[in-house]
Amino acid sequence: MSEVKVSVSPKEVSPQAAQESRVGSHPLRPLRIALFGFGTVGSSVARILVESKPQGLELTHVFNRGVERKRVEWTPKSVEWSEDADAVLGSDVDVVVELAGGLEPAGGWVRRALGAGKSVVTANKKLIAYHGAELERLAATKGGHLKYGAAVAGGIPVIPGLEQGLAGDRIERIEGILNGTCNFILSKMEDGAEYATVLAEAQARGYAEADPTEDVGGFDARAKLAILMRLALRVEVDPEEIVPRPITEVTAVDFSYARDLGCTIRQVARAERADGRLAATVGPMLVAVRSPLAWSRGTENMVIATGHYGGDVVFSGRGAGGHPTAVAVVSDLLALAHGSRRVEIPAAPAQVGGEFEVPHYIRFLVRDRPGIVAEITGALARERINIRAIVQKPGYPQDALPFVVTVEPCESSALKRALESIRTMDCLLVEPLDLQMLE
Amino acid sequence: MSEVKVSVSPKEVSPQAAQESRVGSHPLRPLRIALFGFGTVGSSVARILVESKPQGLELTHVFNRGVERKRVEWTPKSVEWSEDADAVLGSDVDVVVELAGGLEPAGGWVRRALGAGKSVVTANKKLIAYHGAELERLAATKGGHLKYGAAVAGGIPVIPGLEQGLAGDRIERIEGILNGTCNFILSKMEDGAEYATVLAEAQARGYAEADPTEDVGGFDARAKLAILMRLALRVEVDPEEIVPRPITEVTAVDFSYARDLGCTIRQVARAERADGRLAATVGPMLVAVRSPLAWSRGTENMVIATGHYGGDVVFSGRGAGGHPTAVAVVSDLLALAHGSRRVEIPAAPAQVGGEFEVPHYIRFLVRDRPGIVAEITGALARERINIRAIVQKPGYPQDALPFVVTVEPCESSALKRALESIRTMDCLLVEPLDLQMLE
Numbered sequence: 001m002s003e004v005k006v007s008v009s010p011k012e013v014s015p016q017a018a019q020e021s022r023v024g025s026h027p028l029r030p031l032r033i034a035l036f037g038f039g040t041v042g043s044s045v046a047r048i049l050v051e052s053k054p055q056g057l058e059l060t061h062v063f064n065r066g067v068e069r070k071r072v073e074w075t076p077k078s079v080e081w082s083e084d085a086d087a088v089l090g091s092d093v094d095v096v097v098e099l100a101g102g103l104e105p106a107g108g109w110v111r112r113a114l115g116a117g118k119s120v121v122t123a124n125k126k127l128i129a130y131h132g133a134e135l136e137r138l139a140a141t142k143g144g145h146l147k148y149g150a151a152v153a154g155g156i157p158v159i160p161g162l163e164q165g166l167a168g169d170r171i172e173r174i175e176g177i178l179n180g181t182c183n184f185i186l187s188k189m190e191d192g193a194e195y196a197t198v199l200a201e202a203q204a205r206g207y208a209e210a211d212p213t214e215d216v217g218g219f220d221a222r223a224k225l226a227i228l229m230r231l232a233l234r235v236e237v238d239p240e241e242i243v244p245r246p247i248t249e250v251t252a253v254d255f256s257y258a259r260d261l262g263c264t265i266r267q268v269a270r271a272e273r274a275d276g277r278l279a280a281t282v283g284p285m286l287v288a289v290r291s292p293l294a295w296s297r298g299t300e301n302m303v304i305a306t307g308h309y310g311g312d313v314v315f316s317g318r319g320a321g322g323h324p325t326a327v328a329v330v331s332d333l334l335a336l337a338h339g340s341r342r343v344e345i346p347a348a349p350a351q352v353g354g355e356f357e358v359p360h361y362i363r364f365l366v367r368d369r370p371g372i373v374a375e376i377t378g379a380l381a382r383e384r385i386n387i388r389a390i391v392q393k394p395g396y397p398q399d400a401l402p403f404v405v406t407v408e409p410c411e412s413s414a415l416k417r418a419l420e421s422i423r424t425m426d427c428l429l430v431e432p433l434d435l436q437m438l439e
Numbered sequence: 440m441s442e443v444k445v446s447v448s449p450k451e452v453s454p455q456a457a458q459e460s461r462v463g464s465h466p467l468r469p470l471r472i473a474l475f476g477f478g479t480v481g482s483s484v485a486r487i488l489v490e491s492k493p494q495g496l497e498l499t500h501v502f503n504r505g506v507e508r509k510r511v512e513w514t515p516k517s518v519e520w521s522e523d524a525d526a527v528l529g530s531d532v533d534v535v536v537e538l539a540g541g542l543e544p545a546g547g548w549v550r551r552a553l554g555a556g557k558s559v560v561t562a563n564k565k566l567i568a569y570h571g572a573e574l575e576r577l578a579a580t581k582g583g584h585l586k587y588g589a590a591v592a593g594g595i596p597v598i599p600g601l602e603q604g605l606a607g608d609r610i611e612r613i614e615g616i617l618n619g620t621c622n623f624i625l626s627k628m629e630d631g632a633e634y635a636t637v638l639a640e641a642q643a644r645g646y647a648e649a650d651p652t653e654d655v656g657g658f659d660a661r662a663k664l665a666i667l668m669r670l671a672l673r674v675e676v677d678p679e680e681i682v683p684r685p686i687t688e689v690t691a692v693d694f695s696y697a698r699d700l701g702c703t704i705r706q707v708a709r710a711e712r713a714d715g716r717l718a719a720t721v722g723p724m725l726v727a728v729r730s731p732l733a734w735s736r737g738t739e740n741m742v743i744a745t746g747h748y749g750g751d752v753v754f755s756g757r758g759a760g761g762h763p764t765a766v767a768v769v770s771d772l773l774a775l776a777h778g779s780r781r782v783e784i785p786a787a788p789a790q791v792g793g794e795f796e797v798p799h800y801i802r803f804l805v806r807d808r809p810g811i812v813a814e815i816t817g818a819l820a821r822e823r824i825n826i827r828a829i830v831q832k833p834g835y836p837q838d839a840l841p842f843v844v845t846v847e848p849c850e851s852s853a854l855k856r857a858l859e860s861i862r863t864m865d866c867l868l869v870e871p872l873d874l875q876m877l878e
Contacts, residue, residue: 048607048748149604155749157596157604164603164779165588165596168487168769292755295734309487310594310766313756316731318749327749330607334782340603343770343777 031337034061034088036109037099038070041123041150044326045097046075054330056337063088089113095336097329098122103130110135110146117142121332123150123325129223129239132230133347145342147332152224153178153301155324156317157331162231162305167343169307171232173272175438178224180299180320181208181215182247182267186284187297190255190264195248207299218244218267218282225269225280232305233273235350237280242271243354245283249433253402254363257391258286261361261406261437264294268438272356280352286361286437292316293438355412359388359437362405362419366427368398376405379421383414400429406437470776473500473527475548476538477509480562480589483765484536485514493769495776502527524548528555534775536768537561542569549574549585556581560771562589562764568662568678571669572786584781586771591663592617592740594763595756596770601670601744606782608746610671612711614877617663619738619759620647620654621686621706625723626736629694629703634687646738657683657706657721664708664719671744672712674789676719681710682793684722688872692841693802696830697725700800700845700876703733707877711795719791725800725876731755732877794851798827798876801844801858805866807837815844818860822853839868845876 033049035042042062049059059079064070067083082088085105089096089112096113098120100106107127110120114135122128128135128148139146149159153176162171177183184207188198199216202208214220226239247267258265263286271280287293292314296302301319306312318324366372377387385407392403407415419432472488474481481501488498498518503509506522521527524544528535528551535552537559539545546566549559553574561567567574567587578585588598592615601610616622623646627637638655641647653659665678686706697704702725710719726732731753735741740758745751757763805811816826824846831842846854858871 044748052607052609054607155605155608155746156752157600160603161596161600161754164599164774165770166594166766167773168491168493168771169594169766170491292734295731307594307766309483309762311757311763313595313754315600315752315754317752323748324750327605327608327746331604331782332607334606335603338780338782340780340782341778343773343779 030056030058031094031333032058032060032092033095033097033333034063034091034093035059035097035099036063036085036088036106037101038062038064038067039099040322041325041329042097042099043072044322045099045329046072048326048330050075054334054337057330057333061088061091061093085109089116093118095119095121095333097333098124098127099329100124101126103127107131111138114138114142114144114146117144119145119147119336121147121150121329121336123148123329125151125220125223125227129226132227133236145336147336147342148227149332150325150328152227153303153315153317154319154321155327156301156303156315156319157328158228158303158315159231160331161313161315162228163343163345166232166305166307166310166313167345169310171305171307172274173270173306174225174228174232174303175268175270175293175306176225176228176303177266177293177296177301178221178269178303178319179215179218179267180301181212182221183296183301184299185216186247186250186265186267189250189252192252194252195250216248217246218269221267221269221282225271225282228303229271229280230347231345233271233278234345234347235278236347237278237350237352241352242280242282245281247284249431250284254433254435256393257363257402257404258361260391260393261286262290263288263437265435266293266296268293268436271352277355278350278352279355281354281356281436284435286435288439291438356436357409357411359409359439360407360415360434361437362407362432362434363402364405364432365400365402365429367429368401369427372425372427375425376422379418380405380407382421383410383418385410385414385418469495469497470533470772471497471499471531472534472536472772473502473530473532474498474536474538475502475524475527475545476540477501477503477506478538479761480764480768481536481538482511483761484538484768485511487765487769489514493773493776496769496772500527500530500532528552532557534558534560534772536772537563537566538768539563540565542566546570550577553577553581553583553585556583558584558586558775560586560589560768560775562587562768564590564659564662564666568665571666572675584775586775586781587666588771589764589767591666592742592754592756593758593760594766595740595742595754595758596767597667597742597754598670599770600752600754601667602782602784605671605744605746605749605752606784608749610744610746611713612709612745613664613667613671613742614707614709614732614745615664615667615742616705616732616735616740617660617708617742617758618654618657618706619740620651621660622735622740623738624655625686625689625704625706628689628691631691633691634689655687656685657708660706660708660721664710664721667742668710668719669786670784672710672717673784673786674717675786676717676789676791680791681719681721684720686723688870689723692804693872693874695832696802696841696843697800699830699832700725701727701729702876703728704874705732705735707732707875710791716794717789717791718794720793720795720875722874724874727878730877795875796848796850798848798878799846799854799873800876801846801871801873802841803844803871804839804841804868806868807840808866811864811866814864815861818857819844819846821860822849822857824849824853824857
């Protein structure tokens, strides 16, 4: 926190500054809002603006490709429906709400809007994770504001919580369940379903894409983690440096063993600063059933920020869906209308490592023969890794026998070396699955 | 949300406005801060300011009665220690941090500071619950700001979450575990301890006062609930209209029966707007062990806001203690230094009722004789209250027999009439204990 700097606003009267001074007088012209993207979230934002009529906000434009098939009857007659992005960006709107997602063309629209001194509200986690720092500098230069409360954990106010409520602390660790699709799949698997069945159900319900890699591979969660790291740990990182692990390696056997260990399995995104090093990772992990991370079921999201002074703060709720995400967007718009400036949290560029010192769960699937445990424990001993427990449940066949070794907290790199040696054993039917255990 | 109005700032250049314009230039004079009260929270605030050195904040004065016994060596030499409130209020400080608590003399200091155009940051739940609306109007008139993020749930950013992150929703219900002392006592009782023993432990640890009425009677939680109602339900209420129930009536027997019902017992503060009526209450209630309200153990706090659009959002963490509360204070100070205006949530004065339609748990303690159940169920039937279950566990003596009746959702007033009739039965050894059951 020693580096918290105070925002520097330019002295020129930018459109945003003019708008701010309007906010201070009464009656005022409301903020003119253009929605870019009229899908689930966009139509929910319009719905809230039309139903709740928040003073100070006026929906004036909707941009979408092939806008005619999107047009609805319940918005005010004055709203202009357009498929000409240039025309809308060149109009007198005050705020562009970017809900198209992805790096381009969304990034181009956002840059043009900010470059013209307009403000931007976006739910675009990828754009903010990869280009957030650059876009904030652009906004600051031109006098507009960039707000992205909807980019992480949808309707859960984690970003305002970190910016406004926890700015006075020094956050040392951030952990979260940031991908509702993975949480839906894993909490269904906890109840006994198989991965393929649940994935199909998630796809049928619209929770998962036809190609689910972005979600189950951990790429979606890592973009969100990069954004949280910026606000919580005050580091600007390249999301690509965070190595995600897919949840696809987790099987029913792992839930059974996890249960015996008093745990369940969740996709967790976590980052911490310890002993001067910064580490971040995303992947399936064992979490104690009594810990907050196990509370989230279905598509819920959760974030736990651990502060040096304030300890753990937990946020949980609906992380996705049209209405919850739209609440975050409309809240950001209200903050703009009220002239509420962000508490700027400066972040320094930093390299991310993957070194955590935690206990691990390692599940093996072997064709049984004498000497297997001796070889595995020998390989762990050579890396000075202490074994906590060896668990082998009855009822599995000798020729495809799953068993689990848990180890005391050890460096990730030491475990990786031990597993590289173990991986050469002839009895292994699949790669050993090692998961961090969070206590 | 249709009534959200945009803040109206006065046009005169008040000290606060001058300070805001300073915020916009660089380098700037930091905000000069006077701490009023140097107890646990005050010294934690000073500690964070000294250790973290947040730019833009400068501790300049500490006021405390008998200040000499409070003086510490680790603050900057420039800090002025004073027991003259008038002198500090009359100085050039920009922000008064009021941590003395109680209505007076704290209220007088806050009024004088705001009246002079200074800003005030306070953790004083009572002052804000009873006089928050009046003080905010005073601040708006004079150009200062009033911030009280620390007044409810200490280090948990519920107030910024409601103001900044959920302003776009229409909150329909707010529920919370707002008193750490009660939660400590009840979660220890859940583990088998007796009330008197745990209260003594809480007093020894400094969690409970010598006279614990303010906490166990529900008065502390009701002040906090009134503040949350203002921000979440947008109503200005008289806290005295919320009738609290003490936790002292809950016994070990109730935890045993609750467990059989898949529940535990927590002190819950809750308010909702349903069918056009506003209801609020504070007291011990049965909560499902799988529900978020059961997660909080020890002195933790939790708040659940239920939005029309966004559904349930849960905040949890450390609700009290020097450091967590100080985080909220320092975060408010940073928001002031950054010129972050509040999203003003206008509230309309409203009457509070106590009418909820929920299931109830009713525990009787009787000298057994024939006909008791018939009389009780008859009294409930006369009020058209449906019985869900009658539970009588074995192992209790006939002359002091506890048993439980649970009823389907019914109006609180109907149950009250039924209990008034039941209360005249000769076999009752104590008043029946009825608790709301939250599902």
